Amino acid sequence: MRRAVLLFLALMVVLSTLLGLRLVRERRAAEGPPGGSGVVEGTTVDVRSRLNARVLQLHVEEGARVEKGTLLASLDCTEPEALLAEAEARLAMARAQAQAAEATALASLRASEASSAQAAGTEAQREALAAQQGLATRQAERMEQMGEATTVAARDQARAQADALNQQLAASKHTSAAAGRQARAAAQQERASREQASAAAQGTQAAEASLRRARLSVAECELRAPQAGTVETLVLEEGELALPGTVLARLVDTRRPRATFYLPNAELAAARPEQRATVRADAYPEHTFSARVITVAHQAEFTPRNVQTRSDRDRLVYPVEVRIEDPEGLLRPGMPVDITLDPGREAVAERRR
Template sequence: MRRAVVLFVVLVGALGALLGFRILRDRRAAEGPSGGSGVVEGTAVDVRARINARVVARHVEEGARVDKGALLVTLDCTEQEAGLAETEARLAMARAQADAARAGALAAGRNSEAVAAQATGSQAQIASLADQQGLAQRQADRMEKLGTATTEAALDHARAQAASLEQQLTAARHSSTAAGRQARAAVEQERASQQQAESARRSVEAAEATLRRARISVSECELHAPMSGTVETLVLEPGELALPGAVVARLVDTRRPKATFYLPNAELASAWPGQEATVRADAYPDRTFPARVVTVAREAAFTPRNVQTRSDRDRLVYPVEVHIDAPDGLLLPGMPVEISLSDASTRAVAEQR
């Protein structure tokens, strides 16, 4: 009986000591800096296909470290290359047609100038013939008034010369009318040729745009790394079909690790963007990594239906993201870490600065 009492007393004492230790540890934790647990994350980028093509070759393997611009995957580009060749041929044909149209417009312009000059010459010829015909007619009239003072032959010659000049003047006027119509037709032809040349130029621009699009399609047959990082996954094997928008590879940049932890509502005032923090990882128990708070969420990650009671408010937690300053490759995605924020008194010093 006495032994049972002693064992009971020892058990009660041990439980009391354990409870006191836990209460002391919780009190110290509450009095210590705010923080929490998180998991290391990297900046992940998905490399997606933009065309419908089969995978021809993979040039890297999962887990490989690649630099920005490194070739990751090659897709079958037979159809795109054929389209590019066709587009180049159409562009060459459009340029030839544009050259011919420009030459036609130039010839039409010169023809219009020649016809206009001809019409101007016809007008000058009409004026000259009109002067000559008038002079001949007046000469014939004077000789007719002289009567017997002139010979009949001279009078007939003067009349014939005046009549001939009248006929020439009439013919010149008809020729001038025709030349004017030809000049107007030449102007219209020149305008039509210029419009054809402009249309041909636009066709060349459209063909050049189509060529640029075809070249972009061909360039999409080779998928390159958009940043330096580690190849986390390669989704497709050679021979599999890549659909537009489908993920082909995923890269993770481990040079800028980050982590997210959650602060309860009562400790939210102890965190602010730009605040310094300390990170500890289980893989490096004797080492700490400096970090800095990047964002403090404005909305709680968990919101009860109502927050009328104190216990409900204590259940509110807010995500806090920190960026960690660690050498590349030490903190890998998925590693659990403990994050401790700097003392709240440093906020006043930072605000004073």
């Protein structure tokens, strides 16, 4: 009986000691800087295919570290390359047609200018003949009025000269009208040639756009890393068909990892963007990582249905995301870490008081 009492007392002492130690630890944790536990997350990027083509060759393996621009996979580019050759040929033909149309337009312009000059010269000649014909007609009329004062031969010669100039003027009018119609036709031909040259130039632009699109398709036959990181997964194997939008590889960048932990409602005021933090990982107990707060959530999670009492308010938690500085790449996605917010100047001064 006495031994049982001693064992009971010893057990009570042990339990009291453990409870006291736990209370001390909880008090120290409450008095210490706020923080929490989180999981390391990397920046994940999916490399997708834009073509309907087979995987020709994989140039990396899963787990490989790659830099930005590293060739990850090559696709079968037979059809895109054929389309590229066709686009190049169409562009060469369009450029030749544009040059020919431009030369035709220039020739039409010169012909129109010559026709206009010829029409202007013909019109000037007609006006000169009209003036001569009018003068000759008046001269013949004056000689007719002179009667016996002049000879019959002189009167006949003046009348004949007036009649000849009248016929020449009529012919000149027809020639001038024909030259005017020819000039107008040449001007219309010149406008049509300019429109054809403009259409040929637009055809060249369309061919150039088709060539750029074909080159982009050929460039998509080589899938390269959009950023530095680690190849987490290769979804397709060589020989498999990649459809547009299919994920071929998944990259994870762990050089600037992130982690999210949760702060209770009572400690939320201690977190703010750009605040420094310290991160510790179980895998590296002797090593600490610097971090910086990038976001503090404005909305609580794990919210009770009815928040009425102070204890209920203390159950509210807010996610806080930090960016961890890990230039050596020691941390891995999914690795658990402990995050502690560094106290600010105001908190340090308050503790010293």
